[in-house]
Amino acid sequence: MKLYADSPxxxxxQILADVLMLLWVGAWVYAGRQVHDTVQGLRAPADSITSAGxxxxxxxTGAGDQAGQIPLVGxxxxxxxxxxxxxxxxxxxxxxxxxxTVESLALGLGFATALVPILLVLAVWLYVRVRFVRNATRxxxxxxxxxxxxxxxxxxxxxxxxxxxxxxxxxxxxAWRRQDRDVIRRLxxxxxxDQGLRPPPGA
Numbered sequence: 001m002k003l004y005a006d007s008p009x010x011x012x013x014q015i016l017a018d019v020l021m022l023l024w025v026g027a028w029v030y031a032g033r034q035v036h037d038t039v040q041g042l043r044a045p046a047d048s049i050t051s052a053g054x055x056x057x058x059x060x061t062g063a064g065d066q067a068g069q070i071p072l073v074g075x076x077x078x079x080x081x082x083x084x085x086x087x088x089x090x091x092x093x094x095x096x097x098x099x100x101t102v103e104s105l106a107l108g109l110g111f112a113t114a115l116v117p118i119l120l121v122l123a124v125w126l127y128v129r130v131r132f133v134r135n136a137t138r139x140x141x142x143x144x145x146x147x148x149x150x151x152x153x154x155x156x157x158x159x160x161x162x163x164x165x166x167x168x169x170x171x172x173x174x175a176w177r178r179q180d181r182d183v184i185r186r187l188x189x190x191x192x193x194d195q196g197l198r199p200p201p202g203a
Contacts, residue, residue: 002136005196014132021125025118032114039106043099050095132196139195149199150176152188160190 004011139152157165157172168186169175175183185199192199 001133002140002196003133005132005136006198007193007196010196014129017125018129021121024121028114028118032110032112035113036106036110039102039109043102043106045098048095050092050099054092136196139192139197149184149188152191153184156187156191159194160187164190 004014153172153176157176165172165187168190169180169183172183172187176187189199
């Protein structure tokens with residue numbers, strides 16, 4: 001598998017693109033984490049409500065237990081206080097529900113902040129890199145002698161823009177048919193350069 005081009009300039013650009021991709025991913029992961037932590041900070045009021053509800057419930061339940069020891073009216077007082085303690089339970093449940101909502105929101109916004117820009121750029125980067133690797137790996141198998149230049153000269157005439165072909169020869173097809181080795185070599189080099197490959201030995 002051929003991951004990088006043979007030409008130093010193109011190989012440097014590819015390595016730089018890979019490094020920038022890693023930095024891009026790292027930057028957006030950091031940004032997503034910051035968004036998560038910022039939204040997570042909104043949980044503090046919810047935790048306060050939960051704590052307050054727990055305190056109210058505990059205080060009223062404890063008071064009910066103490067009131068139950070009062071002769072005659074103790075049982076009735078304990079019943080009232082235990083019922084009132086239910087409001088603390090409701091408050092605690094409301095705080096817990098709010099905290100869970102904030103947690104889910106923080107997680108969702110954090111992932112969305114990181115994943116959307118990462119996936120958009122990653123899709124383009126993967127397309128370019130996979131396309132290069134596939135083409136370069138396939139082409140590399142055909143480069144082992146100067147005679148292989150004919151194949152790449154043919155590919156050049158099919159793939160290269162007309163202005164590039166015109167710089168090589170006024171009649172590249174005729175030159176290829178006449179087996180003009182100089183024109184064939186120059187045509188092949190056009191295609192090999194696009195594939196990120198060096199010419200075969202002796203070419």
